[in-house]
Amino acid sequence: MIELQNVSVALSGVPILSDINLELSGGGITALIGPNGAGKSTLVSAIARLVPTSAGRITVDGLDVAQTPTRTLARRLAIMPQDNVVAGRLKVAELVQFGRFPHHQGRPAAEDHAAVEEALTIFDLLDIKEKFIDTLSGGQRQRARAAMCFAQGTDYILLDEPLNSLDIFYARELMRTLRHVADTKQRSIIIVLHDLNHAAVHADRIIAMRDGSIIADSTPEKVLCTSVLQSVFGFEIDVETIAGKPISLHFL
């Protein structure tokens, strides 16, 4: 279980998150939604110890994130940061192998190779595993990075806007793969999303944020309704139930 108690984060004096209390547990996909600057990425980064908290406590399975050795945490949670360019010449399989680094510290054993193979299979990368990352399309690269997080073998996988600059095909593929991972591998996935409808279709729980606070935290049906979305995004969004899912018509 990931637990946040009264967490505040300020980056160079500017408060980004204020007094967040949150519990994340029990598998499934949790989507973080909200306008730009709401603090979604900061929240994910704080849980993954990428930014320090200015107040409060974050624990992962009871381990205080600020105190626990970073290597121990790397076996509990994996983070895919917002699109960072992979420097250097790496093949897809090599990148995914890095996900095993917390376990083997540079000397992969048989189980590490097996985990990489599994990740490559699940994320449909077997055909391109010998390709260099810098020759891939954006969609393939995001898939490879997500596969690396999966290969890390952690209970929690945090993804910061993985759908950034993906076309509808790759975005759908990636979300379906993540759903598959959450269902069959018992991983808890916490994902920052901009597309409300991806959240509606694939998430079990949606946390809506605005101005560094949590506005709503519930099932997609409860969060994705006109009144809540009005208070989150500041304009009226019609929501229709299509195929049993609350689809936001924010284009209209």
Place this chain on the structure above:
Amino acid sequence: MLDRKMILTAITAIGVIVLFMTVNIRGNWQFAMELRSMRLLALLQVAIAVSLSTLVFQTITSNRILTPSLMGMDALYILLQTTLVFALGGLGYATLDPIVKFSTETIVMAGLACLLFLPLLRFTNALVLMLLGGVVLGVMFRSLSSFLSRLIDPNDFAVVQGVSYADFNTVNADLIFPCLILIVFAALFCWRARHILDVILLGKPTAIGLGVNWRIYSVALLVLVGILVAVSTALVGPVTLLGLLVVALGRELAKTSKHSHTMIYSCLVSIILLVGGQTILSHLFANALPLGVLIEFVGGITFIFILFRWRQ
């Protein structure tokens, strides 16, 4: 890991070393051997120090065109020298115990490297900002040195000049063995950290996510770079573009970004260039052309070449 290409490169490096030691020996063999082996030892150390410091620096900053020298680190070392001459006078400077002087300078260099470059590491995503920051720092160090050297008398200035230019013929013999110890430790540290360096190359957030203790490693690696720059600058003087050149060539040969490969290739290329270049220049061209100048020339072209490729 030991493929044919690496063995060939290693053989070339050894061949170049043998040539350096044996070509054109006249008169007393023992004397020549002693003289040449000291020079060789110095050249090898510089080769390794320059390539490792550049490689490690490029890894922590996640880019391929910055080098410690381009960021003004050797200018910082020269500034230290100038300040010492300014404070103690040429005579006082010359009578300092070289080992005490060098070890103090190395510690100061390591400290300053952290102090000045840790804040810059925050801008690793903004390459232009990093580059600008480094250039500004470099210009500042050089201007301060030249300001100080204007204040000292001409005799002292001659001492400053002696340390401010790369000279591969007259190496600082007192420092060869103290530097050797530092180089051996630094190289061992780099080699042991090769897997962690691979992870660090993925960028700070990913590296932390994979369990690398960024705070400790960024400081340790910058200290290491500071020490290595101090070693090479103390032995022969500042060689600004050598690092860029050898690491770029090393990467080209390695065809991978694994540090186990890039490290070995960069060091070997560096040895071939320095030792081979010195052999050719001193025997074929009778020292008419200084190696430092030639390296800067080729290095400058490489820099422009990499910049163009990077823009695409």
